[in-house]
Amino acid sequence: MRFCKVLDTLFIILLINSAYCDSENKYSDSKKPSDACNGKENDQNDYCSKLEAKKLTRLDGVEVGFSREVKVEGDKILHLSTMNMKPLIFEIKDFLTKKECSHIISLATKVGIKSSVTHQETNVDGIRIMDNNGDKMLDITEMKITIEDNYDIYLDDADIRTLYADLEIDPNKDDIVTKDEMLKLSPKDLRAYLNNLVTTSPIKKSRFSEQAWIFPNEHKDKLLDTITDRLKNILELPPVLIDKYNAIQVVHYGRHGHYNAHQDSGSTDQPCCHLHSNKKCSICRYLTFMLYLNDVEEGGETAFPIANNETFNIHTFRQSGNTHLNSRCNQANLRVKPELGKAVIWYNHLVDEETGWLGDLDDYTWHGGCPVTKGTKWIMNRWINVSPDREIDLSI
Numbered sequence: 001m002r003f004c005k006v007l008d009t010l011f012i013i014l015l016i017n018s019a020y021c022d023s024e025n026k027y028s029d030s031k032k033p034s035d036a037c038n039g040k041e042n043d044q045n046d047y048c049s050k051l052e053a054k055k056l057t058r059l060d061g062v063e064v065g066f067s068r069e070v071k072v073e074g075d076k077i078l079h080l081s082t083m084n085m086k087p088l089i090f091e092i093k094d095f096l097t098k099k100e101c102s103h104i105i106s107l108a109t110k111v112g113i114k115s116s117v118t119h120q121e122t123n124v125d126g127i128r129i130m131d132n133n134g135d136k137m138l139d140i141t142e143m144k145i146t147i148e149d150n151y152d153i154y155l156d157d158a159d160i161r162t163l164y165a166d167l168e169i170d171p172n173k174d175d176i177v178t179k180d181e182m183l184k185l186s187p188k189d190l191r192a193y194l195n196n197l198v199t200t201s202p203i204k205k206s207r208f209s210e211q212a213w214i215f216p217n218e219h220k221d222k223l224l225d226t227i228t229d230r231l232k233n234i235l236e237l238p239p240v241l242i243d244k245y246n247a248i249q250v251v252h253y254g255r256h257g258h259y260n261a262h263q264d265s266g267s268t269d270q271p272c273c274h275l276h277s278n279k280k281c282s283i284c285r286y287l288t289f290m291l292y293l294n295d296v297e298e299g300g301e302t303a304f305p306i307a308n309n310e311t312f313n314i315h316t317f318r319q320s321g322n323t324h325l326n327s328r329c330n331q332a333n334l335r336v337k338p339e340l341g342k343a344v345i346w347y348n349h350l351v352d353e354e355t356g357w358l359g360d361l362d363d364y365t366w367h368g369g370c371p372v373t374k375g376t377k378w379i380m381n382r383w384i385n386v387s388p389d390r391e392i393d394l395s396i
Helices: 045-053 098-111 140-151 157-167 179-183 187-200 222-235 239-243 314-320 325-331 390-394
Strands: 011-014 067-071 077-085 088-092 127-130 210-214 248-253 258-262 285-292 302-304 334-336 343-347 349-351 358-361 367-369 372-374 377-385
Touching: 067 222, 077 222, 088 334, 098 210, 098 222, 098 248, 098 377, 127 140, 140 157, 140 187, 140 314, 157 187, 222 239, 222 377, 239 377, 239 390, 258 325
Parallel strands: 011 127
Antiparallel strands: 067 077, 077 088, 088 343, 210 248, 248 377, 258 367, 285 343, 285 377, 302 334, 302 367, 349 358
């Protein structure tokens, strides 16, 4: 059962599996998918037929260890190898040289490196309570998930008990917070407490790193053009999907730097953020291309905690604590070692069998960065954004 009730302190009770409760979040833009091609009598029939014939490419992994050659510029050959099948992950060693990787780092440094901020850290709309069993009380696990979802801060049991003591919201110390006890806490006070906590202990953040954004259209850099051309050859997607929304993210992780488990894309039930300014939008990233820009002395693996599991249940996964890669990296099913110049590619979404376009999220793509325990780590991210609207996506 799903329910929403707003109280004076913006105390909102939700089941853990209900991210939103209003029906207006469905994809409702005036330009609905394929509106221009829905009429029976249409001047653009030929155009629409060609448009609908275009499908999202999803390369066949065949099996783990399978490798194919991809010819890029000149006589250069890259080797695309299947690393994993569930989710489907490829790797390309020596995608860039050491000199080229250093050039990307230099570009990022010139643009300016800033502390990484995630969406939840900017939330100012109160507290969304994650009451899994609907009993209107929070146990320690439910409180941890509430804080994770609202503030992107990951606490352990001891941190929660300290919070209760400092804010005096569990006077009988039974590790249970009732609705009445929670009502005594204002969102403002909780935010202030947590902000102070991560100022002194930044490793409690979901993401402890710094980053820069590079926009190829503004830099006119030959290497950035080369990367784009190589992606076109490798991915076999319509070129316009690679040319559009081509921002590059460069991330630096120092010692203890990490990124807890997350997905790079979101539900297709809401407008895509790269097409809409709607506050309630969803990141729509069909594919992730990640490149390691240096060798890491120790740690810093990219972890896929539920890769190759037979089944997946979001409630079980969240309550297990295995999203906390900062402390549970060694429990992840798959860990990819960072190696200078190596690229890793995975699909965040499946392809819809009926439309041949953007399908459901691949639940097994939960991933993150294990803590760097020695040295430093640099990576580059490039996403291929795709929405449910094929016509808009393929427009130039």
